[in-house]
């Protein structure tokens with residue numbers, strides 16, 4: 218009697234495991250289907266765990282893709298999407314990449330321009346045809362070094378600079394806006410006429426004012442959030458095209 222009930226218990230446990238596995242597979246399949254459809258995880262029908270799963274998947278998809286495509290980071294796809302939409306790199310002879318490490322944006326820029334200058338606080342491994350500056354962009358010393366390297370002006374300034382986040386969104390927004398304003402100042406003072414500027418920002422209140430300021434200098438200034446940028450992040454990009462002069 219005891220033996221029968223023991224084997225019965227074992228069978229029931231096995232069945233339960235198989236049923237749980239099938240249910241998980243079914244959920245994963247539904248999640249993957251939703252992800253394939255549009256990459257959105259603000260879908261109200263999805264459970265919190267499904268949303269978490271999708272966020273991880275989006276991150277992993279681009280990280281895996283970056284490895285396969287030979288890019289140093291998944292950030293590559295953000296610039297590729299920006300360029301697909303606004304064509305900022307086509308015809309550019311010189312590009313300055315601010316906050317460049319580990320270097321995927323510079324890898325892309327170097328396919329278009331003869332002269333690419335990559336700047337970051339963090340030292341980067343070399344990239345063919347890319348000049349590197351290791352330094353803090355907020356310091357005068359660094360700015361002077363950068364400006365001295367582009368006496369003939371610049372065609373495109375791209376900035377993916379991001380401060381270390383504190384988790385307090387208003388604080389992070391302000392620190393990010395500080396960097397974005399410095400990047401914009403640099404672009405306005407150094408871009409050649411007809412040049413372009415693309416810059417990462419964190420949404421949080423001051424971005425409209427920033428857009429208005431840029432509109433004084435560029436023909437068109439648009440916000441753009443690439444598909445490869447996580448939907449739950451406050452990150453977005455401002456793309457200012459056809460510089461009219463300072």
Ligand SMILES: C[S@@+](CC[C@H](N)C(=O)[O-])C[C@H]1O[C@@H](n2cnc3c(N)ncnc32)[C@H](O)[C@@H]1O
Nearest residue numbers: 292316318319320321322337338354377378379
């Ligand atoms: C998101 S990562 C850039 C990724 C890069 N676009 C790529 O494709 O590999 C942001 C970078 O901004 C840099 N950064 C942040 N503040 C900076 C500053 N004040 N001066 C220079 N670099 C800065 C960080 O060191 C970090 O490497």
